[in-house]
Each structure stands twice: as structure tokens, then as C-alpha cells.
Amino acid sequence: MKRIIIYLLIAATISLAGASCFVWIIALKPNLNTNATVRINIPSGSSVDDFINIIRSAGGLKSERTFLITSRLKSFNRSLKPGSYIIEPGMSNNRLVNILRSGRQTPIRVTFNNIRTLDDLAGRIGAQIEADSASLARFFNDEGNYSADDFTRETLISVFIPDTYEFYWNTDAEGFYSRMLREYRLYWNEDRITAAEDLGLSPIDVSILASIIDDEVAKDDEKPRIAGVYLNRLRLGIPLQACPTIKFALNDFTIRRVLYEHLETDSPYNTYKYRGLPPGPVRCPTKAGIEAVLNAEKHDYLYFAARADFSGYHHFSRTLAEHNRYANAYQRELDKRKIYE
Helix, strand or coil: CHHHHHHHHHHHHHHHHHHHHHHHHHHHCECECCCCCEEEEECCCCCHHHHHHHHHCCCCECCHHHHHHHHHHCCHHHCCCCEEEEECCCCEHHHHHHHHHHCCCCCEEEEECCCCCHHHHHHHHHCCCCCCHHHHHHHHHCHHHCHHHCCCCCCHHHHCCCEEEEECCCCCHHHHHHHHHHHHHHHCCHHHHHHHHHCCCCHHHHHHHHHHHHHHCCCHHHHHHHHHHHHHHHHHCCCCCCHHHHHHHHCCCCCCCCCCCHHHCCCCCCCCCCCCCCCCCCCCCCHHHHHHHHCCCCCCCCEEEECCCCCCCEEEECCHHHHHHHHHHHHHHHHHCCCCC
16 A cells, blocks of 8 residues: 555656656746747737737747647637737746736837827827828817817817827827826916916917927927917917918928918918917927917017028017018029028
């Protein structure tokens, strides 16, 4: 009897060792065929087979068979969660499955700037998150998605303040808008709202004016002075006569020289024809543009003209006669450089 017990114990030990070895080979042994940390994106609705194809492009697995066995044992196929994941060298099948089935994805950094239209924004963001440009454009085009937040199709672009933000990769169009709306409301804190009200403007008004300044001025240090000019004109009821609004009205941002024929365009965005602010921003307003409006220089300038040295800076004038001298000098330089349109 003692001998039998000893044999059984030996057999159990061997079986346990064999099982441990099996578990090590199948689930716990490092199985990634890469020496570098990589990021993989798992689209919504993906299966384990889809995951295998995705990870192949990132270096693949040493043994796809052991991964598939582990995934079946852990019911991974029924709980594959979409997202963007960081995969590190030395990961075992077990660790890989645990990360993917739990949805412990790593946020991505989404950056956008120099955006002129909502279509531009849809294209830029659609290249960075799972929501594609078409689904984003459809969301932006349906005012019912944001009218309750007091935005229109014309003013919606003011929500998207250029910067770098962290997102989960599998964010959809609605999720992108909701997140940016939260950022917009955080930015427009009580101090900024009060500063806008002191100017007789709403946050959207400030964004509209900031967008014009951003498109008009290359130098951030000059933006507060330009803002002061526009605020003076608004206060006196003088048309803004801002060239960026003409380009927006014509939907032609390649124009380098605004001509008299352009000024005849019949559009509410034509600030040469219509007083006050246009219906919405002419691009995504930057923080620099917004802060320039909220902290505009106080002066009595009513005009500005680009310097003929093409430095990006401007001459400022109190009288039309003085302004015309600067403007004519700039026009002559355009002719000299053969810039006719």
C-alpha cells in the first residue's frame, strides 16, 4: 500500500509538472515576435482572427496556435474590445489576452491646427481616431446633433480649439464632439466670459473675430493690436473690411490678392458689404487669437495695411489718407512680385 501511494504521488507530481509545463508553453511563455514596443489599433467588431492579422503587421506572434488555444480557454473571442493598445516585448499569451479582453487601451494624442472648415477638421481627425472623415462630416452637417448646445452649422467650428488632446482611439463622431464641447466649456471659464461681456461680445462673437485675426495675422505679438482695430470699427459701426472673410465667402483660400471683383461677392461673410461680424468663424480660432481679442490693445487706430517688406507685420493708421499710402505701397510690391491674384 505504501508503494502504491508513493507511485500515485510520483504520478501526480509528474502530471502536475507536465500541466505546469503545458501552461507555461501555452499561456505564460513570451510569445511576441518583436523586440520593440508597438501600438496596434483594434477596430470595432473585430474577431480574434482579425487580431491575428493586425498583429502580423506589427511583427506577429511566435506561435499563433498557442495564442488561439489561450484565447479559447479564456473565451477571448466573445470579449474582444476595440481600441488602441501598447504591445510590449516579452508579453505572454495570457497577458496579451487579459489586456485585450479588459479593454485597457492606451490613449492616443490627437493634434489639429490650421483648420479652415469642418470638412478639413473631419479629414484631419478621421486620420487619427476610429471615426472616419465621412462619419464625422455627417455628424457636423446635422444641426440636430448640437443645436441644443446653442451652436449652428456656421458657429460649430468655434467648439474645436486647436491643440493636442488625449483620446481613446475607438472614439466615434458623437464622442469626439462631446469631448471637445467639454474642453470648450472648460476653456471658456468665468473670467473669459466676463472679459468677453466687457467688450459687448459673446464667446462665439470672440471666436468669430479671433478666427479673422488668425487668418489675417502671421505674428502672434501683433494680434492684440489688430484686435483693437476691429473692435474700434465694430464700436463705430464701420464695416470690418476683412480679407479673410472674402476668401471664406468664395471658398477659395488660395487667393493671395483680394481684387475689387471679389469685393462684389454677395455673401453674409462679405464684411466689405455688410457691417458687423459674419455668421460664424472663418476657421478654427486659436487660443492666441481668442486671447488677443479678450486682451485687445486700447488705441484709436482704424486701419492697418501689410508692410511692403513682406515681413508679416503691418502699418497702423488713424486716417484713411495715411492708410491709403501704406496700402498703395503694398499693392506696388505685389505688382513687382507679379502677384496678381
